[in-house]
Amino acid sequence: MTTTTRxxxxxEGFRGGIDVRVxxxxxxxxxxxxxxxxxxxxxxxxxxxxxxxxxALDRRGLRIERFTYPLDAWQPAPRxxxxxxxxxxxxxxxxxxxxxxCLSWAGGNRxxxxxxxxxxxxxxxxxxALRLCTRRGLPRSxxxxxxxxxxxxxxxxxxxxxxxxx
Numbered sequence: 001m002t003t004t005t006r007x008x009x010x011x012e013g014f015r016g017g018i019d020v021r022v023x024x025x026x027x028x029x030x031x032x033x034x035x036x037x038x039x040x041x042x043x044x045x046x047x048x049x050x051x052x053x054x055x056a057l058d059r060r061g062l063r064i065e066r067f068t069y070p071l072d073a074w075q076p077a078p079r080x081x082x083x084x085x086x087x088x089x090x091x092x093x094x095x096x097x098x099x100x101x102c103l104s105w106a107g108g109n110r111x112x113x114x115x116x117x118x119x120x121x122x123x124x125x126x127x128x129a130l131r132l133c134t135r136r137g138l139p140r141s142x143x144x145x146x147x148x149x150x151x152x153x154x155x156x157x158x159x160x161x162x163x164x165x166x
């Protein structure tokens with residue numbers, strides 16, 4: 001059994017200058033929504049990514065005890081991750097949707113499903129997906145949420161007329 005130890009240093013992860021790590025609904029864990037939020041990891045290496053996510057959630061007042069993930073979507077992860085001296089168990093399942101991870105806390109009585117924005121997603125689409133997952137009326141499919149995040153036109157830089165110096 002492998003255990004990864006990581007200390008939270010108080011820094012949130014940043015990608016492209018925009019904090020896009022994790023978004024949570026105000027009623028996270030209520031079980032009334034398709035997703036309780038979204039997570040935008042930097043890679044598919046859970047040995048690194050899980051400890052950063054757990055540390056970020058600790059700062060928001062959620063003491064995650066278990067993290068479950070789809071086996072086929074990630075690189076192998078340690079069975080236990082230690083963040084700031086606290087053990088978080090991890091487990092992978094082949095039956096899980098590859099676009100979702102599950103967090104549990106409060107002795108397993110509270111649970112949150114997070115949509116996973118694939119690490120290779122562009123920053124603008126990732127930010128849109130994070131925002132969409134905090135709204136009502138979301139589709140239950142991670143693929144549909146990501147499609148909705150991609151559907152808005154990307155900002156365009158206007159073509160300026162070329163002028164020549166005389």
